[in-house]
Amino acid sequence: MNLREALNRNDAGSIVPPSGITAQLTLLTAAAMAVLCVFALTLSLAAQRIAQDWEDALAHSATVRINAPDEARSAERDAVMEVLLTTPGIAAAREITLDEQKTLLAPWLGEDAPIDMLNLPVLIAITQADPPYDATGLRLRLSAQAPSAVLDEHSRWRAPIVAAAQKLRLMGWGGIVLIGFAMAAMVILATTASLAANAPIIEVLRLIGATDRFIARAFVARFTLHAALGAGVGSALAAGVILSLPDGASVLGFANLALGGADWLWVALIPFAASAVAFAATQAAASIKLKGLT
Amino acid sequence: MIAFDTVSYSYAGSAAPLFGGVSLELARGSFHFLTGPSGAGKTTFMRLCYGALLPSDGRVSLFGQDSAQMDRNAVALARRKIGVVHQDCKFLDHLPLKENVALPLKVSAQSKLADDKNISELLSWVGLSGRANALPPELSGGERQRAALARAVIMSPDVILADEPTGNIDWEMSQRLLRLLVELNSLGKTIVIATHDLSLIRTAKTMVQARVLRIAGGSVQIAGADL
Known part of the structure; x- marks a missing residue:
């Protein structure tokens, strides 16, 4: 059975002649929409993962900065380390070496750069345990033992980064919704054009007792199947592109673009979602258009 | 079956009705001719009979239902009990004859009855047994009219309306078509034939008891013996 026969298997579908360019355009547009949808989905899921990773990584770490004068610096560092290692909720505390500071700067x-000549503060990285430490209590103890020590929980710059990633994720989902609307509009236009082109056939069908439901079924089946087929092909193509992304992309921070196991379920849902959108759009278009055709 | 109660019909924007005050009943098993000059309203009358038009005034009853009160679905269901042979036949040109003839079964979800044997028997009855796979544009005028009759009767309708069925065919073919309609009438079907061919009516009257309705001058009258 070839594609055309498969599309026309039902009684209603076989009565209406092949729709030509409108049906082909539906297939091509559905494929293009599916490609865009997979890309938007991938970016959205990646943004979600990046936001979560940053949230997790930053939420479990903090830094103590010691700005004491040179003569008091060593004593304050030792006092801070003593406080950190005896505070419940801290898994580890480690001084960031000068080489590491050079790398950061x-x-x-x-x-x-002659970093050795700069009066850099002592930095101590803290890894949070589960349950975490009490930040207020820790600040009080640090101020008592090392007056120049400042606890930085990264919250000042963590929040906007996470917020930006969340917005990126929302933009991705918003894009998917817009693609859905665009596809529905395209299917409605194609169905309306096809119904108008087949007005003489619809007239004959009505004269011999066809109900609107029967006539609509022919168009609904055709455009839904074309949309599903196009979305399937488009999703497969886009998935191939995602799979072919080089591993080296991680250097640029895009390692998370690779889709995980559960993410592929979303991609697999796209042809079904496209079919549902096409079905609803064709039903609506046929229902409205058939009322206007005698 | 189909009843007109003081029906009048006017085209939109037209002050004078095409016809008015028409009251009649197309009873089960009756045979009617509808005649009159071109443009008198024969086709309009037929379209009122199958719900394609609604009366401007009065009431057309289709199988007991007021056509003006019927929704599109109810009209569709009523049309399954009315076989129509249109002057221009109204085939789907991309489908072979056997599929065109089987269309009413398909649209009424009775495709199971549209097997090759049934269709062949029906095409044989109208003398088209060798043309099952021909496309409508490949048929002659007479063949198209007979094929249209085959399609009109495949649902075994209660009423058969034929609008100028012999308008484009020769005398011999007209007689052949008439005999098929008379045969259907003998099976209890109500027949209405719109025609301006008086010789066809005269011939029919030798074969069946037919009532002749003449549309002229804005009214529908029972025609007299002058036919």
Whole structure:
């Protein structure tokens, strides 16, 4: 059985002649929409993962900065380490070495900057345990033992980064919704054009006792199947592109673009969602258009 | 079956009605001719009979239902009990004859009855047994009219309306078509034939008891013996 026969298997579908370019355009547009939908979905899921990763990573870490004068710096560092290692809720505390500070500053100051000559603060990285420490209590203890020590929980810059990632995720989902609307509009236009082109056939069918439901079924089946087929092909193509992304992309921070196991279920749902959109759009278009055709 | 109660019909924007005050009943098993000059309203009368038009005034009853009160679905169901042979036949040109003839079964979800044997028998009855796979544009005028009759009767309707069925065919073919309609009438079907061919009516009257309705001058009258 070839494609055309498959599309025309039902009684209603076989009565209406092949719709030509409108049906082909439906297939192609559905494929293009599905590609865009997969890309938007991938970006949205990636943004969600990035937001979650950053949230998790930053939420479990903090830094203590010691700005004491040179003569008091060592004593305050030891006092801070003593406080941190005896505070419940802290899994580990480690001083960030000068080499690590050089690496952190290199993007701004250059590889060869004389960082040794700068009066850099002592930085101590904290890894949070589960349950976490009491930040207020820790600040009080630190201020008592090391007056220049400042606890930075990263909350100042963590919040906007996470918010940006969340917005990116919402934009992705918003894009998917818009693609759905665009596809529905396209199917409605194609169905309306096809119904108008087949007005003489619809007239004959009505004269021999066909109900609107029977006539609509022919068009609904045809456009739903074309949309499903196009969305299936488009989703498969887009999935291939996603799979072919190079691993080296992780250097740029895009490692999370790769879809995980559960994410592929969303991609697999796209042809079904496209079919549902096409079905509803064709039903609506046929119902309205048939009322206007005698 | 089909009843007109003081029915009048006017085209939109027209002050004078095409016809008015028409009251008659197309009873079960009756045979009617509808005649009159071109443009008198024969086709309009037929369209009122199958719910394609609604009366401007009065009431057309289709199987007991007021056509003006019927929704599109109810009209569709009523049309399954009315077989219509249109002057221009109204076939789907992309489907072969056997599928065109089987269309009423398909649209009424009775495709199971549209097997090759049934269709062949029906096409044989109208003398088209060798043309089952021909496309409508490949048929002659007479063949198209007989095929249209086959399609009109495949649902075994109670009423058969034929609008100028012999308008485009020769005398011999007209007689052949008439004999088929008379045969259907003998099976209890109500027949209405719109025609301006008086010789066809005269011939029919030798074969069946027919009532002749003449549309002229805005009214529908029972025609006299002058026919």
